[in-house]
Amino acid sequence: MTEPRMITLPTADHGPVTLDEPAWCIGHPNHRPDDRRADILHTGPDVALVFQGRDIGDASLVESPYAELPGGALGVSVSLLGRTLDPVHLYGFAASLDTYADRLRDLADQLTALLAGGGQ
Ligand SMILES: [Zn+2]
Numbered sequence: 001m002t003e004p005r006m007i008t009l010p011t012a013d014h015g016p017v018t019l020d021e022p023a024w025c026i027g028h029p030n031h032r033p034d035d036r037r038a039d040i041l042h043t044g045p046d047v048a049l050v051f052q053g054r055d056i057g058d059a060s061l062v063e064s065p066y067a068e069l070p071g072g073a074l075g076v077s078v079s080l081l082g083r084t085l086d087p088v089h090l091y092g093f094a095a096s097l098d099t100y101a102d103r104l105r106d107l108a109d110q111l112t113a114l115l116a117g118g119g120q
Contacts, residue, residue, distance in 0.1 A: 011037045017066075024061055038067045043077075056080075 005021035044061030057080035075084035
């Protein structure tokens with residue numbers, strides 16, 4: 001167990017704000033003094049989808065401790081969707097990606113057969 005971390009961030013509307021820093025948060029390098037308190041966002045390490053050096057999308061834990069959001073302030077931000085998802089929707093999105101990957105394999109099978117002269 002690590003000690004609870006506290007951080008203090010300057011804000012335009014509430015001055016310096018001191019809050020708990022979750023163990024999973026990578027810090028706030030992009031926080032600006034003119035940000036509002038509701039803009040404070042904890043962010044976890046990225047899970048990135050990278051293919052041949054191209055960043056296709058990423059996802060990470062996020063929490064907006066002072067924002068009033070439907071469904072709560074903690075979620076997983078998914079860049080491909082531009083949305084933050086709860087566990088149910090994240091599992092659903094992952095299942096859709098599984099289906100998409102299967103369809104890509106089907107296309108690869110079809111392409112392999114066509115290139116081999118099998119045609120159809
Ligand atoms: Zn944080």
